Amino acid sequence: MNIRQQAFLLLAIVADIVALVVFAIVWLLTNWWIALIVGLIVWAVVVAGVYLRREQLAVAGMAPRQLDPSDNPHVPNLLDVLVTAHGFERPEMQLLNCSGANACVVGADNKSSKIVLTTGLIDRLERLEIEGMLAHLLTVASNTDLGGSTLAAAVLSILPSAGLKRKAIEWMYPEHFRLDADLDAVGYTRYPPGFLSGLEKLRASETTVPMARTSNAHLWLADPIGDPSVVTERIHPPIDLRISVLREL
Numbered sequence: 001m002n003i004r005q006q007a008f009l010l011l012a013i014v015a016d017i018v019a020l021v022v023f024a025i026v027w028l029l030t031n032w033w034i035a036l037i038v039g040l041i042v043w044a045v046v047v048a049g050v051y052l053r054r055e056q057l058a059v060a061g062m063a064p065r066q067l068d069p070s071d072n073p074h075v076p077n078l079l080d081v082l083v084t085a086h087g088f089e090r091p092e093m094q095l096l097n098c099s100g101a102n103a104c105v106v107g108a109d110n111k112s113s114k115i116v117l118t119t120g121l122i123d124r125l126e127r128l129e130i131e132g133m134l135a136h137l138l139t140v141a142s143n144t145d146l147g148g149s150t151l152a153a154a155v156l157s158i159l160p161s162a163g164l165k166r167k168a169i170e171w172m173y174p175e176h177f178r179l180d181a182d183l184d185a186v187g188y189t190r191y192p193p194g195f196l197s198g199l200e201k202l203r204a205s206e207t208t209v210p211m212a213r214t215s216n217a218h219l220w221l222a223d224p225i226g227d228p229s230v231v232t233e234r235i236h237p238p239i240d241l242r243i244s245v246l247r248e249l
Contacts, residue, residue, distance in 0.1 A: 006148075006171065011047055011051070014046065014159070015042075015046040023036065062211045062212075064094035064095055066092075072130070082138060086188050089142075100206050101202055102208075102222050102224050104221065104224070105146060107141070107146045108150060115137050132185055132195025138188070150219070154215075157216070166231070170234050179237065183245070186249065208225065212224035213225075214230045217236065
């Protein structure tokens with residue numbers, strides 16, 4: 001079962017619970033067949049509402065703007081090279097005003113993806129370091145089914161507790177998914193020192209993004225929350241570990 005299927009299953013379970021609660025309340029007030037009709041309508045509304053608004057729910061609270069070449073003239077060129085050389089779908093580039101050095105990728109599908117870079121990341125990283133970060137995000141979008149990951153973030157956003165969100169993420173994602181994306185990114189850039197240097201700067205910087213949520217933490221390059229009790233290491237292993245793995249290449 002892939003991430004998209006798991007996200008759909010989780011969404012169906014959440015909709016089942018909501019619909020059953022509504023069914024029970026309406027049944028107490030009227031009769032069972034009216035309760036059944038209302039329950040089915042509620043189930044359909046929950047599923048359709050989350051699915052159709054999955055991208056908005058996934059990035060709720062963020063307000064990035066279009067990346068202008070004046071923000072960093074290297075970024076569009078670096079992206080064009082990676083997309084052309086390796087056949088990635090070209091994402092829209094956006095900039096989020098935040099001092100934390102981080103970036104995320106989101107989209108209803110790979111053909112309508114968006115990479116959001118923080119101003120903190122643009123300010124701190126050099127050209128080849130940014131190339132490594134872009135390669136990582138493109139790899140994550142391609143290898144893990146971006147639409148499924150975005151739907152997962154939308155579904156997680158309606159779960160009632162951080163503990164449930166953490167358990168759901170551990171169920172959906174493979175154990176070494178972030179490390180595998182790091183290794184793939186290095187393969188695409190063919191310059192391990194660039195990506196390694198970028199990770200070292202992230203380690204020395206603040207990666208927390210106040211606009212991020214536990215529900216969308218898996219879309220980010222590095223831990224945007226800064227709380228290991230809610231963000232599982234399956235999604236964001238320590239940057240020291242990521243660096244040590246790359247140094248073994």
